[in-house]
Amino acid sequence: MAESLVVAEHLVRHFPDPSGKDVVRAVDDVSFEIRPGETFGLVGESGSGKSTVSRLLLGLDQPTRGLVRFDGIEISGMSQRRLRPLRRQMQMVFQDPHASLNRRKTVAQIIGLPLAVHSGLSRSERDRRVRQLLDLVGLRPEFASRYPHEMSGGQCQRVGIARAIALEPRLVILDEAVSAVDVSVQAQILNLLKDLQRQLGLTYVFVSHDLALVRYMSDRIGVLYHGQLVELADRHELFAEPRHEYTRSLLAAVPVADPGRRATRV
Amino acid sequence: MTSDVPASEPVLSVRDLSVRFPTRGGGAITPVRGVDLDLRRGGRLGLVGESGSGKSLTALALMRLIRPPGRVSGRLLMHGRNLLELPERQMVRYRGSRIAMVYQNPMSALNPVYTIGRQIAEAVRMAKPVSRRQAHSRAIELLDEVGVPAAARRVDSYPHEFSGGMRQRVVIAMALAGEPDVVIADEPTTALDVTTQARVIELLGSLADRHGLSVMLITHDLGVAATFCDDIHVMYAGRIVERADVHGFFGHQVHPYAEALLSSVCGLDARVDEPIPAVPGQPPLPGNLPPGCSFAPRCTASTERCCVEVPVPVDLGGGREAECLYATQRAGQHAGALGLGPAGGPAVGQGGPVAAPESGLDPPETDEDPGKPASGAGLHASEGSGRG
């Protein structure tokens, strides 16, 4: 088996309580490994710590204790400056398609930003690459000159994905990446993400509160509850035999588009 | 058009409801374009659609909460009166005591600087002339009823001291304060976690049963609609494009949009090794509707006729209606495929009232599954094969 791409060891992240006395244990001793090429699902409800975990994985936040290794390098405690060379290998797609794009920049500038920072490409080469990326995420080239407010949520999310894959990273963290888009567009984005993974050999961390989406996307799934990883299993195993009480209640709460099943549910 | 069948006289009848906003250039956009619907007494109607479909504006129009320069036209009939013609002072009394609303975001519906007890009591007093003390004890009763633990103590808490799910319960208590006949719930659980959502929906159901409420649930979540509703109305680009009882609807969908929407849902039984059948393209903007059928550009079954001819609702019998030029054929194909009798009468044409439903009257709460396995949607397909 291949080496793990990401290792999280006993991650702990405490935040000061709003009252200032106590601490909030946002992440409480979480350990897992992510293998290259797989999709690792993280499922949990609000306050489960799933967003904090994704930020820790990218070194956007520092753990209180524990460490994150990316490709064998310990990134916890690294300054943003020292992390910069690694940045091109790990990227993130955010939940809110509009908020994650700079509203005063054009699509070309937004997608071009990581290219401008990391690649030695000239402006015209960058523009060509932007067009290539737009094509890859299914947007016509004329979108290059648009501003975020001129696009729908789904289109913005495609731009966010194009930005994330611009530098051909190895790891992409999808933090609730389809939660804010409409159902009919959600399927388009999910399909696109799977296509891109196949084409570019990406490793995904798929973070979501939606068990059905996590199931569809992920090979292995971790269930977060109050900052702890209460269950970690292969997809098949998790859905066939959920072990933890919380996983079972989560599974039971998913509304199913089948009125015939509700008598047993409600 | 005509008055309704007495046997199933609806509590709320909406006819030709439109909402229109002027635009800068002197034109106007019409995000809600001629909606007809009937809410039966004790019924649970699900208005399903994506963002921008006009479902939330429909709800606000029903409450007469569209603000100028927005304009509402049509008829909102309740107890034989057109709510749109009521003077605002009377409408204020109607809101709350006859028709109440539960909002998506409980935090914006609650005033952060007053205790929840005061806010509920205020809602009680607005509907009925009772003393402050009576209103306060009624507030405690209501909180208790919506399942807020230790209601007598928590009545003096402020909204921020509650969790999201509890806040939504408070909002529901406020909606119940005036003992309304109709509750309009606009995405009441969208801001909540899955497990909380299930409990709030359950609560809403039991309250509706206990108080004989008629509920209109507005949601984008087909799963929530399937769990809660008796009737489903699907909204697209400001029109109701398909209406059916819940079993009929989830059994098969006549309108191509409804079918595509349902099959694009990534459910717990989606096949993980296949792409999800997505609806291509984006929903149209209200100011930029295509000519002909508004779904035609995204429809895989569209013909040249669809791009020029505006479809009208087609009555398919059994309370079912679809606004598609090929509705009769599409429904017929289904009936044929399932070996049922001829489905649907001739196309009625105009958006007339739904024919008296026979099968749709009883709330389908049994376990029996009248719908046959969904065609194409794959919703009932066997558990997706886990990858080896």
Next chain:
Amino acid sequence: MTAVPVPVALPVPKRRGLARRLLSTPQASVAAVLLVVVVAAVALAPLIASVPPDAIDPSHAFAPPSLAHWFGTDELGRDLFSRMLYGGRYSLGIAGCATVIAMLLGVAWGFVAGQAGGWLDEVLMRFVDVVMAVPIILFGLILVAAFGASVFTLAIIIGLLLSPATARIARAAVLAELQSDYCLAAVAAGVPRGRLLFGELLPNAGPVLIARASLVAADAVMIEASLSFLGLGIAAPAASWGTLLQQGYANIFSSLSYVAFPGLVIFVAIWVLNTLGDRLQAVLDPRRAR
């Protein structure tokens, strides 16, 4: 339940032109017209002034307003209207330069503090607190007494004095923007700090800062006038509005118009800038204006 305000989202929020939204209140329209009139008059002073500002005519000292002398004359018979036009060049020039200095310094100060966080933030902001705890005029008096009153020193001193308040606003803007996903995305993309602040963040904080600049300009006019009134303005024979006000005040028993017109013009200038600043804030940054 019934009284709950419901935000009705217009389905297609069309952005109306900035100018049109800005001028949608009567006060703002009046203020904008006055601003154009005052700035144009001051800028075109040589064309408008029929009499040179320093032409002495002692026989007509303290003349009341007339067709020949719109604002009357001063103790030496100089035309007050001309003196106001030329005085505006000093007042508005100093205020304008001071505003630029206050904005540049304040934004850099606030941005660095907000982005750095930790001890640097603490030190920079405590310094802001200290400066802001002392009345600006008092500080101004000391500095002008120490460095003299030329157009150059006045602009720098007033700019310095107004920068801490700007720093505070700029820091708040940075902190708000840094929370947003697009900034996180930029950090995740490895965008260096300087580029993050001035390439990504500044365009978004721009509206807040533009509105702030207008309010700073109003303060600058006021402080310049105050210093001049206290006798620490630019030296005679040059005179700013504040100097004229002071001289008018000294001669209040000889001529009422002498003190009234400078006072009125200063008041109008400050009102105009404040009104436009508030309106800009309301239009460009609705969250803060509330």
